[in-house]
Amino acid sequence: AIVMGKASELKAMEACCDKEVDDIVNQMRALLTQNGQSTALADQAMSSYKSQKSARRAALMSQLYG
Numbered sequence: 001a002i003v004m005g006k007a008s009e010l011k012a013m014e015a016c017c018d019k020e021v022d023d024i025v026n027q028m029r030a031l032l033t034q035n036g037q038s039t040a041l042a043d044q045a046m047s048s049y050k051s052q053k054s055a056r057r058a059a060l061m062s063q064l065y066g
Contacts, residue, residue, distance in 0.1 A: 003010065003065065017053070022046075026042075028041065028042040028045065029064060
């Protein structure tokens with residue numbers, strides 16, 4: 001029960017972080033577009049976040065279930 005509760009907390013934290021990062025990246029994209037620049041930097045930031053998130057999640061789940 002404790003592990004399931006912690007897994008649920010992790011999912012809630014993950015969703016909150018995802019929303020915040022998505023908002024930030026969308027703001028970056030809008031500013032870059034306004035300035036006539038490529039949005040590649042915003043895309044790179046999102047890609048980096050997703051890969052780091054995946055690695056952190058795997059490590060946390062391993063600790064949680066290990």
